[in-house]
Amino acid sequence: MSLTIRNASYGYRPGQPLFSGLDFALSPGDIMAVLGPNGSGKTTLLNTITGMMAWQQGETRINDKPLAAYGERALWRHIGYVPQARANAFAYSVLDMVLLGRAAHLGTFSRPGAKDRALARRVLERLEIGHLETAYCNAISGGELQLVFIARALIGEPSILFLDEPESHLDFKKQLIILDIIERLAREDRLTCVMNTHFPNHALRIADSVLMLGGDGTHRFGPTNTVLTEDSIRACFGVNARIDTIVAEGRAMRAIYPVSLDRPPAPSQPES
Numbered sequence: 577m578s579l580t581i582r583n584a585s586y587g588y589r590p591g592q593p594l595f596s597g598l599d600f601a602l603s604p605g606d607i608m609a610v611l612g613p614n615g616s617g618k619t620t621l622l623n624t625i626t627g628m629m630a631w632q633q634g635e636t637r638i639n640d641k642p643l644a645a646y647g648e649r650a651l652w653r654h655i656g657y658v659p660q661a662r663a664n665a666f667a668y669s670v671l672d673m674v675l676l677g678r679a680a681h682l683g684t685f686s687r688p689g690a691k692d693r694a695l696a697r698r699v700l701e702r703l704e705i706g707h708l709e710t711a712y713c714n715a716i717s718g719g720e721l722q723l724v725f726i727a728r729a730l731i732g733e734p735s736i737l738f739l740d741e742p743e744s745h746l747d748f749k750k751q752l753i754i755l756d757i758i759e760r761l762a763r764e765d766r767l768t769c770v771m772n773t774h775f776p777n778h779a780l781r782i783a784d785s786v787l788m789l790g791g792d793g794t795h796r797f798g799p800t801n802t803v804l805t806e807d808s809i810r811a812c813f814g815v816n817a818r819i820d821t822i823v824a825e826g827r828a829m830r831a832i833y834p835v836s837l838d839r840p841p842a843p844s845q846p847e848s
């Protein structure tokens with residue numbers, strides 16, 4: 577499904593927008609990465625795009641219809657949301673937690689059936705956490721919980737997937753598993769993905785476009801290679817970085833290397 581944001585603004589404090597005049601459109605199968613310093617508004621952005629919090633100005637449209645035109649249940653049949661995994665006290669088994677992701681597909685008083693459980697097990701296997709099925713969510717690691725949340729979103733078979741730092745707690749291999757799954761869902765199943773990330777390299781690897789939040793109300797949006805540059809990294813994060821290309825396994829890959837902090841030059845010492 578397509579996702580369009582029109583002239584949208586939000587801020588918690590009067591006169592201090594986290595972002596304003598946001599305009600972008602994603603087609604089915606597009607991956608957009610959202611980058612920005614801590615506190616620049618990435619989670620807030622996902623909450624406002626999905627209608628969990630109301631825009632102060634502007635609107636979200638899905639398949640060119642405003643969010644309000646979808647009932648809440650219909651909306652959550654189309655979209656999936658993967659929150660950040662935080663320490664939690666969910667006394668659910670992993671399988672039950674994943675099955676919650678089927679809720680929008682079930683009748684009000686229906687319970688998940690054998691087909692839903694089979695689907696949940698397939699998703700858990702795909703994420704290589706099938707062995708955790710009976711574990712409790714308050715007794716697994718942060719990375720494992722993150723994968724459970726991803727499974728919960730995927731079992732809803734969404735057309736648009738929002739992910740809030742899905743790879744932050746994952747080891748090197750699992751980061752790649754998640755990036756590969758997101759890429760395959762987008763390329764093969766035409767899932768539209770919006771992914772908050774603290775890893776510019778992950779954006780370079782899979783994102784078609786990047787939205788960079790400056791943390792001061794400004795933003796940049798455009799094709800990944802246009803927006804993610806050494807200059808924009810310095811301006812946004814205060815980090816001097818180099819972007820280089822390597823060829824591995826026949827694939828050219830661009831990667832960002834942080835070099836140094838972009839500190840203002842030290843004032844010159846008065847001559848004695």
Ligand SMILES: Nc1ncnc2c1ncn2[C@@H]1O[C@H](COP(=O)(O)OP(=O)(O)OP(=O)(O)O)[C@@H](O)[C@H]1O
Binds near residue numbers: 613616617619
């Ligand atoms: N409910 C709230 N009321 C007031 N201010 C809030 C609220 N939630 C978040 N903020 C503030 O808004 C700003 C943006 O927060 P947000 O969580 O969206 O940033 P983020 O880019 O996702 O951060 P991080 O990268 O650290 O996860 C922060 O300064 C935060 O303190």
